[in-house]
Amino acid sequence: MSHRVIHFEVHAENPAAAAKWYGELFGWKTQELYGGEYFLVMTGDGPGIDGGILRRRGPAAAAGGPVNAFVCTIGVDDIDAHWAKALAAGAGEALPKMAVPGVGWSAYVHDPFGNIVGMHQADPGAK
Numbered sequence: 852m853s854h855r856v857i858h859f860e861v862h863a864e865n866p867a868a869a870a871k872w873y874g875e876l877f878g879w880k881t882q883e884l885y886g887g888e889y890f891l892v893m894t895g896d897g898p899g900i901d902g903g904i905l906r907r908r909g910p911a912a913a914a915g916g917p918v919n920a921f922v923c924t925i926g927v928d929d930i931d932a933h934w935a936k937a938l939a940a941g942a943g944e945a946l947p948k949m950a951v952p953g954v955g956w957s958a959y960v961h962d963p964f965g966n967i968v969g970m971h972q973a974d975p976g977a978k
Contacts, residue, residue, distance in 0.1 A: 859892075859902035859923050863964035864911075866890055869904045872963060876937055877925055899926070911965025922959070924969030930956045933970050942968075950977040 863869035870881040870890040881890040881904065890904040902923075912919050927933040930948055938944070942960035945967050951957055955973040962968050 857900055859900060859921075861892075861902070861904045861923075861962075861964070861966060862907040862911075863904060863966070864907050865964070866904045866906050869962070869964045872940060873904070876933070876940060877927075894925075907965070914961075918967055920966070922967050922969055924957065924971050927970050927972055930958055930970055930972035934958050934960070937962075937968075937970075952978055 861869055861873065866889065867883070867887055870883075870892070873879050873892070874881055878895070880893040882893075883890055888906050892902045892904060894901050925933075934948060937960045941963040945959035945961050946957075948956055948958040951971075953975055955971055955975075955977050957969060957971045959967055959969045
């Protein structure tokens, strides 16, 4: 058994709105299931994992509180463009762009649904 992450789930009070938001930001395709309570997410054809978006079964984490979930980080070609696009689409700043020396650039936003989402652009020259 490889014990690799094979599926992710994004929780939101409005799964349809979350499916639309992530689809527009990252180009993900979704398929509605169970009367809109769950959306299957296909992230693309390359290496990676797929997941789902489902209705949150309780309150979102309190603003300013500690992270209480796994954080997914999405690979992007242009972190500055995706950062700006996410903020324009209603995301809030969680952690601005920072260098991961020798690896690339990472940044984190609060999506409009109460989750933290990471973005990463590979760049071995990052300092």
